[in-house]
Amino acid sequence: MRKRVTLKDVAAALGVHVSTVSRALDPKTRHLITPEVAEQVVAASERLGYRPNAAAYSLKTNRTRTIGVIVPDITNPVFPPIFRGADDALMRHSYIAILGNTDSSLRREAAIVDTLLARGVEGLIMASVTANDSVVGRLAQEGLPMVTVNRRVDDAGIASVAHDEREGVRRILTHLASLGHRRIAAIAGPQDLSTGRSRHQAFLEYRAAMGLAEDDGLVVFAGGFTDAEGERCAEELLARDRGFTALVCANDLLAIGAIAALRRRRLSCPEDVSVTGYNDMPLADRLFPPLTTIRVEQYRAGHAAADLLIEMLAERSGSAEPAPARHIVLPVEMVIRGSTQALPAVSVARGRAKA
Amino acid sequence: MRKRVTLKDVAAALGVHVSTVSRALDPKTRHLITPEVAEQVVAASERLGYRPNAAAYSLKTNRTRTIGVIVPDITNPVFPPIFRGADDALMRHSYIAILGNTDSSLRREAAIVDTLLARGVEGLIMASVTANDSVVGRLAQEGLPMVTVNRRVDDAGIASVAHDEREGVRRILTHLASLGHRRIAAIAGPQDLSTGRSRHQAFLEYRAAMGLAEDDGLVVFAGGFTDAEGERCAEELLARDRGFTALVCANDLLAIGAIAALRRRRLSCPEDVSVTGYNDMPLADRLFPPLTTIRVEQYRAGHAAADLLIEMLAERSGSAEPAPARHIVLPVEMVIRGSTQALPAVSVARGRAKA
DNA sequence: CTGTTAGCGCGTTCAC
DNA sequence: GTGAACGCGCTAACAG
Numbered sequence: 001m002r003k004r005v006t007l008k009d010v011a012a013a014l015g016v017h018v019s020t021v022s023r024a025l026d027p028k029t030r031h032l033i034t035p036e037v038a039e040q041v042v043a044a045s046e047r048l049g050y051r052p053n054a055a056a057y058s059l060k061t062n063r064t065r066t067i068g069v070i071v072p073d074i075t076n077p078v079f080p081p082i083f084r085g086a087d088d089a090l091m092r093h094s095y096i097a098i099l100g101n102t103d104s105s106l107r108r109e110a111a112i113v114d115t116l117l118a119r120g121v122e123g124l125i126m127a128s129v130t131a132n133d134s135v136v137g138r139l140a141q142e143g144l145p146m147v148t149v150n151r152r153v154d155d156a157g158i159a160s161v162a163h164d165e166r167e168g169v170r171r172i173l174t175h176l177a178s179l180g181h182r183r184i185a186a187i188a189g190p191q192d193l194s195t196g197r198s199r200h201q202a203f204l205e206y207r208a209a210m211g212l213a214e215d216d217g218l219v220v221f222a223g224g225f226t227d228a229e230g231e232r233c234a235e236e237l238l239a240r241d242r243g244f245t246a247l248v249c250a251n252d253l254l255a256i257g258a259i260a261a262l263r264r265r266r267l268s269c270p271e272d273v274s275v276t277g278y279n280d281m282p283l284a285d286r287l288f289p290p291l292t293t294i295r296v297e298q299y300r301a302g303h304a305a306a307d308l309l310i311e312m313l314a315e316r317s318g319s320a321e322p323a324p325a326r327h328i329v330l331p332v333e334m335v336i337r338g339s340t341q342a343l344p345a346v347s348v349a350r351g352r353a354k355a
Numbered sequence: 356m357r358k359r360v361t362l363k364d365v366a367a368a369l370g371v372h373v374s375t376v377s378r379a380l381d382p383k384t385r386h387l388i389t390p391e392v393a394e395q396v397v398a399a400s401e402r403l404g405y406r407p408n409a410a411a412y413s414l415k416t417n418r419t420r421t422i423g424v425i426v427p428d429i430t431n432p433v434f435p436p437i438f439r440g441a442d443d444a445l446m447r448h449s450y451i452a453i454l455g456n457t458d459s460s461l462r463r464e465a466a467i468v469d470t471l472l473a474r475g476v477e478g479l480i481m482a483s484v485t486a487n488d489s490v491v492g493r494l495a496q497e498g499l500p501m502v503t504v505n506r507r508v509d510d511a512g513i514a515s516v517a518h519d520e521r522e523g524v525r526r527i528l529t530h531l532a533s534l535g536h537r538r539i540a541a542i543a544g545p546q547d548l549s550t551g552r553s554r555h556q557a558f559l560e561y562r563a564a565m566g567l568a569e570d571d572g573l574v575v576f577a578g579g580f581t582d583a584e585g586e587r588c589a590e591e592l593l594a595r596d597r598g599f600t601a602l603v604c605a606n607d608l609l610a611i612g613a614i615a616a617l618r619r620r621r622l623s624c625p626e627d628v629s630v631t632g633y634n635d636m637p638l639a640d641r642l643f644p645p646l647t648t649i650r651v652e653q654y655r656a657g658h659a660a661a662d663l664l665i666e667m668l669a670e671r672s673g674s675a676e677p678a679p680a681r682h683i684v685l686p687v688e689m690v691i692r693g694s695t696q697a698l699p700a701v702s703v704a705r706g707r708a709k710a
Numbered sequence: 711c712t713g714t715t716a717g718c719g720c721g722t723t724c725a726c
Numbered sequence: 727g728t729g730a731a732c733g734c735g736c737t738a739a740c741a742g
Contacts, residue, residue, distance in 0.1 A: 371728080371729090372728065372729050372730080373729090374728075374729065374730080375727085375728060375729080378727095378728090387727065387728085388727070388728085389727065389728090392727085392728090411734090413734090414733095414734050414735065414736090415733085415734055416734085417734075
C-alpha cells in the first residue's frame with residue numbers, strides 16, 4: 001500500500017509550512033491565507049491524494065466525530081431503518097456511526113459501550129434500552145451525551161425520540177370497536193421495555209374507556225418481540241378458551257407468529273379473528289393476510305435522534321450548564337389492511353344487545 | 356464529563372514512569388516488568404478507569420483495528436445478516452466495523468470509501484460491488500486489503516466469499532422439472548451484478564440441459580432486486596402471453612412482487628403458477644404462500660469474509676509478496692415450501708407428449 | 711498573512 | 727527492570 005500522504009508532504013511539494021497547508025484546507029481558517037496560495041494548496045493536496053488523518057485530528061482536538069448507535073440486533077427488521085436514519089443525519093454533519101448489537105444482554109451492552117468509549121465516541125444513540133437500564137444510568141452520570149430512540153428509560157433526564165404509543169393503541173381499538181368487536185384479546189410485549197409497557201397500559205385504559213370486555217384472561221405477555229413468542233402466546237390464549245373475535249399484538253412479529261398459530265388451529269384471519277400488529281415493518285403489506293398495523297416512522301426517528309444528539313453536542317461545548325433533556329414524540333398513523341374485518345352482522349347485533 | 360484517564364495519570368498515581376505502565380498493560384511486554392509492579396499497575400488502571408486512547412494508539416502504530424463494511428442499503432433484508440456475521444467475527448479479533456450505505460450509487464460509494472480511508476480503515480468488506488466496479492479497482496491497485504461478499508467482481512485478483520449460484524439454480528430447475536413443469540419463465544436479476552448474471556447463465560444452461568422449453572420470450576430482466584421490479588416484470592411476462600406454468604425469480608423480493616402481480620390478475624400461486632425465490636430471506640416462510648427458495652447463509656458469509664480479511668491483514672504484515680486471492684464458495688440448499696406444486700396430471704401428460 | 715513552537719497519548723528506541 | 731527522549735500527524739497559540 002502506498003504510504004499515506006500527510007500535510008507535511010503537501011507542504012514540502014509547495015515549499016510552504018505545514019500550518020499554512022492546514023489553514024488553507026480548513027474552511028474556517030482559509031480566510032487567513034492569501035487566496036492564490038490557498039488555491040495552490042487545495043490543488044496540490046488533491047493531486048497528491050491527501051487525506052486528513054482522523055487519528056491525529058482526534059488526538060489533537062479531542063473530537064472524534066464518531067457516534068455509537070446501539071441496537072439489540074440489526075437483524076431484527078425494526079432497526080435497520082432507525083440506523084439508516086441516524087447514519088444519514090450524522091453523515092451530513094461529517095460524523096460517522098458505529099453500530100453495536102447487544103442481543104439484549106446487559107453484559108454485552110456494557111462490553112460494547114466500553115469499546116466505543118475507548119474509541120472516543122462523542123455520544124450514543126441507544127435503541128436497545130430497557131426501562132431502567134443500569135448501563136445508561138452510569139453513562140449519564142459521567143455526562144456522556146445520549147439519546148434513546150424508540151424506547152425510553154424511566155429517568156426523564158435522558159433525551160429521547162419516541163412515538164405516540166397511546167395514540168397508536170387508541171386508533172387500533174377504535175378501529176376494532178367500529179368493526180363490532182367487543183371481546184378483544186391482546187398479546188402484550190415485554191414489560192421491562194417502555195414500548196411494551198406503554199402499549200399495554202394504553203390498551204387497558206382505552207379498553208375500559210370504550211366499554212369493551214375487561215377480562216384479565218384476554219391478555220398474555222410475551223417474553224420478547226419475536227414471532228416465536230407470538231405463536232406461543234396465541235396458543236396460550238386459545239387454550240384458555242375465553243372467546244375473542246380480535247387480537248391486538250404489541251408488534252408485527254408477534255402478530256405474524258399469532259396468525260401462524262391460528263392457522264395451525266384451522267382458524268383463519270380475518271374471518272375467524274381479526275389481528276393487528278404494530279410498527280408496519282417492511283413486508284407487512286406482503287404477508288397473508290396483509291397486516292393492519294400502526295405505522296411508525298423509524299427512519300425519521302433515527303434521523304431525529306441523531307439531529308438531537310448533534311445539537312446537544314454543540315450546546316455542550318457552548319454553555320456550561322446543561323439544558324434540560326428534550327423528548328421528541330413522533331406522530332403515528334394507522335394502516336388498515338386485510339387482517340381485520342367487521343364481525344358478521346349477527347355477532348355485531350349480539351354485541352350491541354349486550355352493550 | 357469527567358476528564359479521560361491517561362497512562363500519565365496511572366503512572367502519577369503509582370509514582371512510576373509512563374512507559375512502565377505502558378509495558379505492564381501490554382501482554383506482549385509485561386514480562387519485562389517486575390510481577391508485583393505489573394499487578395499494581397493493572398489494579399490502579401482498573402481503579403482509575405483507564406481506557407487506552409484509540410486515536411493515540413493509531414497515530415503511533417498506524418493500526419486502527421477498524422474495517423469498513425459497505426452495503427447498498429442496510430434496510431434491504433439481505434444485508435443485516437451479512438453485517439452481523441462480519442461484526443461478530445471482527446469483534447472477536449478486537450476489530451470494529453464501520454457500516455456504509457451506497458444506495459447503489461458509485462458516487463456515494465466513492466465518497467464513503469473516502470471518509471473510511473480518512474478514518475484509516477485497514478481493510479474493506481464489500482457487499483455492494485458491481486461486476487466491474489471502478490472504485491474497487493482503484494483501491495485494489497493501491498493495495499488496500501479487500502474482500503467482496505455475496506457478489507464478486509470480474510477481476511479474480513479480489514478475494515471473495517460467495518455462494519454456489521449454479522448449484523442453487525440447478526436445484527430449483529430440477530425441483531420444478533420433477534413436478535412436471537416444462538415451460539418455465541424467469542425474472543432475471545440485474546446483469547451488472549455477479550449474482551444476477553451467474554444465476555441467469557445457470558438458468559439458460561440447465562434449462563437446455565434438462566430439455567425444458569427454450570424460449571427467449573420467457574425471460575425478462577429486472578433493473579434491481581426489488582419487489583417493485585418483480586411486479587413490473589411479472590406483468591410484462593403476462594402481457595407477452597407465452598404460457599408458462601412456473602416462474603423462477605432471481606431473488607425473494609422479486610418473487611414477492613411477482614406473486615402480487617399474479618394475484619392482481621386473478622392468478623393464484625401455486626395453483627396457476629409455481630413461483631420460486633432465492634436467498635430465503637427472513638419471513639420468506641411467513642408469506643403467502645410460503646416461498647420455495649434457495650437458502651444462502653448470509654450470516655456465515657459475512658463471518659467468513661471477515662475471517663478471511665483478518666487473515667490477509669496478518670499475512671501482509673508478515674511476508675512481502677502477496678499470496679494469490681482466495682475465493683470461498685459456500686454451499687446452498689433448497690427449501691421447498693408452498694409456492695411450488697406439481698402440474699395437474701393432464702398438463703404433465705401433455706408436457707410429456709411434446710417431449 | 712505566514713512560520714515557529716508546543717503538545718495531544720501512546721509505543722519504542724535507547725541508556726542506565 | 728525501569729526511566730528518558732522522541733515522534734506519529736495534526737491544530738492552536740504565539741511571533742513576526
